[in-house]
Amino acid sequence: MSVVGSYRFHTGVSAFFDMATSDARALLPEHLEPIEVTHQRSVLSVTAFLFDDSVVGPYTELMFSVIVPPTVAKWGQHAKAGFYPFLAATTSEEARRIKAERFHFPYHPESIDAQFIERHDHVRIRVFGADEPILDLSITPGAWETTTHLLQGFMMNGDQRLRTTLQISGDYTVHENEAGQMTLFPHPITSNLLTQEVSPYPFREHWFKNGTEVFHHLETI
């Protein structure tokens, strides 16, 4: 598998929230199934990355995904999880254009603004659109370690089913202490989530620092 894009980041967070499986299923194409974390409850992932070195310079990306099963591979190449991004947004139009071409991520057409407020005991991400708040997410740390995660992303390009493999490496902490919180504000980006029963408390909080996100070539499946 050849590398198609490598992005260095300063901070990356991913918060997992449980959502109704019926809502998750409605967001997915028919060939994908949501992973259920408990009976009838699937996983909404909200990720925010502060990239500090890319072909378009520093920028922030916000992404909403449903967690899905990865395609089975041999041990060593077997991904830990899969995700289907159903909405993404960036602070950079150029970054959006390039990633949409390469990976067919479904981007919101308008640029966003984002603040990462980092303290030793939490990181707070505030996202705005035209000065109006969109999202306010706080994540807390557990124990830090250095790690690499192998994941699969699933996308659609019209009727074409696509998959990419990505590796995220860096300093990492994860826990399920339910210490984080998310507030969503009315905005076109959050409109389909505000009508759903999404818990305001992430059941799992991931926090990466000083790492790299490496995307491999898209495959048609």
Added chain:
Amino acid sequence: MSESDRDTSTAAADVETSPQARGVAETAGPGAPASPGAMEYDYTNFYFGAGSDAFALLEPFDDWWREVKPAGYYLYELPLHTAPGTRVDVEDTKTGQVRRGLVNFASYNYLGLSYRPEVKQAIKEAVDVYGGGSSGSPILSGTTALHQQFAEAIADFKGTESAMVFPTGYSANVGTIAGLMRSGDLIVADQYAHASIVDGMILSKAKSKFFRHNRADDLDRKLSGFDGKKLVIIEGVYSMDGDTPPLAELIEVCRRHGARLMIDEAHSAFVFGETGKGVAEHQGVDHEMDIHLGTFSKSLGGQGGYIAGSTQLINYLRGFSRSRFFSCALSPVVVAGLMKALELARNEPELRAKLWENVAYMNRLLADAGIPTGDSTSQVIPIMVRDDARIFQIGEEIFREGVFINPVKYPAVGKHKSRFRMSISAAHSKEELEEGAAKIVKVLRRYDVCP
């Protein structure tokens, strides 16, 4: 410490090698460390996997398992060579040795009844009368006079009109929940509810929700706006944390929403409360519960489960608890042992007093050593390590020091919530508690879990 650094000859427990263990050890490849990434995977990474072959996950799982088993997963399902007493002989499947005289904090034998001479004698006598098994479903030929007497004794003990016996605690939950609730109904359970409760919810096809652990305000939210049959399910003692529910608050919410309340007292029946009925009795709300559920495998040291409640409830479930009537009835031999164990539990309140004395003493030992034990208020004491990457390494050293206690990590508990689950028994002597605590503290200090 790598596997090759470990010197088992320094372990405090006596050891001997069994041929069976040697075979397992050779297969597992003793001393072979897992690759750096392997321990970052867990069972959940092999639960789901897209593909067209139903066996697609078997090979990658097997390859992963062979790497990680000797690095820590072997600590599960270690064969005991003795009764689940306060000291046990346990087979170390990694080294091929049988470790003798380990202080046992892993078994549920909270009152030490499983091996009491009176219990064993009752079992021997039942074998002569009934043979080994019941040879039938409870609704066909599997119910003996002993089964009926035992169900009546449980109802009498719990102070309810009726009771019904199941072959396991698992089947009691599955059969009760799925026997009562239907598609279109609503079940709301505490988020830490046991897997058998969750599986019962799935089988019932009812709409399922989970409220935040012990939070009546969240239960209120989850019940709001639903117009239909509602069942709320909680536990008396939560098995991974050892904490208890705020029953008065939860009852108020249930009554306001017209929801029925079921309590699973698997870990609390026979030990909590003035007469040992459970946490509901302990909190003075015994008669506010709509369904009492419990098991016989913990405090009574046997096997099986029960529900207790109104005669109408039991009669209905007798006809609709599929997990009960599509299973063979409990062996009458087991029932005979349980009858005697129940009699001892009722007639010897000093057992409960000794248990709580032991719990208080162990809590004091752990607190003095600065070991965090979460919110436990019961005989289940979690020793919080919160180090998912090293919990097996720590567990292995505690095992080799001479203590049998189970490490618990994700997915059995949340990420970064790894711990050892300590079960205290009335049968533990003060010396055993001191010895076990000292050995655990010694290892935890090496890992900076405590000062």
